[in-house]
């Protein structure tokens with residue numbers, strides 16, 4: 001269990017290499033945001049403030065900055081600049097290129113981290129797009145572009161929600177992060193921020209159509225390898241064919257018993273790659289066979305459990321292991337981890353979940369609960385660090401990674417209000 005800060009100042013950012021931009025410390029309280037009143041409009045009846053279209057303009061700005069995994073620098077700079085303009089106490093970029101903004105509440109209390117990844121998948125089929133993937137075009141209620149749903153609508157909303165916060169009401173600290181390389185390795189960018197700041201609660205901003213994700217399946221890349229002995233294919237008896245050696249194990253793994261979880265559902269294990277060596281082979285009996293599985297996990301499975309269970313089913317002729325990932329960051333550093341991203345579930349009694357529900361109810365959002373079948377950065381916070389975690393955001397996953405990706409602007413505006421309401425529900 002992470003400790004809680006006892007001062008009105010958030011914990012110091014880690015002593016990482018700052019990449020310019022510096023920091024700006026504003027006095028605690030409502031005053032710093034008064035300069036930004038143009039960001040909110042107040043109902044004539046004195047009702048809650050509403051985000052104005054600036055969040056949509058900021059989303060357009062972000063969509064117009066391409067940010068493939070490992071190339072997020074321009075987006076990080078735009079986020080940092082916007083945070084400083086909004087009056088965040090600090091906004092810094094760490095050695096891996098994550099940007100982290102800090103907002104201190106008026107009183108001591110726990111810390112809540114809101115995270116959205118900054119990277120996007122590539123454009124696979126540009127000629128099929130009917131909108132410029134980097135145009136941020138708005139047609140009706142839809143804003144089009146790569147990353148509109150996954151994940152720049154979320155990123156714009158968590159950054160801009162600060163304009164709606166009344167810091168005098170907050171006890172604790174808010175961290176807002178734009179993280180790198182989620183599309184390559186879920187949680188490995190966020191891990192650097194979480195390990196430095198030790199937040200008490202984490203809210204992962206991903207498209208949920210404004211539902212509250214209370215858990216998710218995990219994901220791992222499981223390797224199954226057989227070693228053989230090369231020989232000329234004209235004399236196969238002198239070698240050991242690694243593919244033949246692996247096949248019985250692969251067939252047994254096809255029937256791996258899949259367990260169920262009452263919240264996140266069923267495990268899945270799918271063979272996605274099968275590679276023999278040498279390849280191409282000029283009349284050589286393969287000396288190596290590598291199979292890779294995409295494995296969707298349930299909560300509480302450790303690396304050791306996974307390998308022992310798979311090895312027991314596969315048998316002694318093959319070796320089971322986890323793929324190692326090395327993901328280069330735009331800063332020149334490399335994120336390194338096992339391709340193992342565990343599942344997690346946040347219990348109903350969690351202060352995070354109760355506070356989020358309370359906050360959303362206060363603005364009239366009735367958020368249904370669900371468990372994500374996909375993997376998010378929450379694998380690190382919820383699955384590895386054991387920090388209570390939720391998922392929430394505008395847009396739906398079915399619109400992600402697609403031709404003519406879009407997000408509904410109304411959802412982005414509603415989510416901006418929702419993020420601020422969750423912060424106040426948890427920290428006020």
Ligand SMILES: [Zn+2]
Nearest residue numbers: 117150151206
């Ligand atoms: Zn995403």
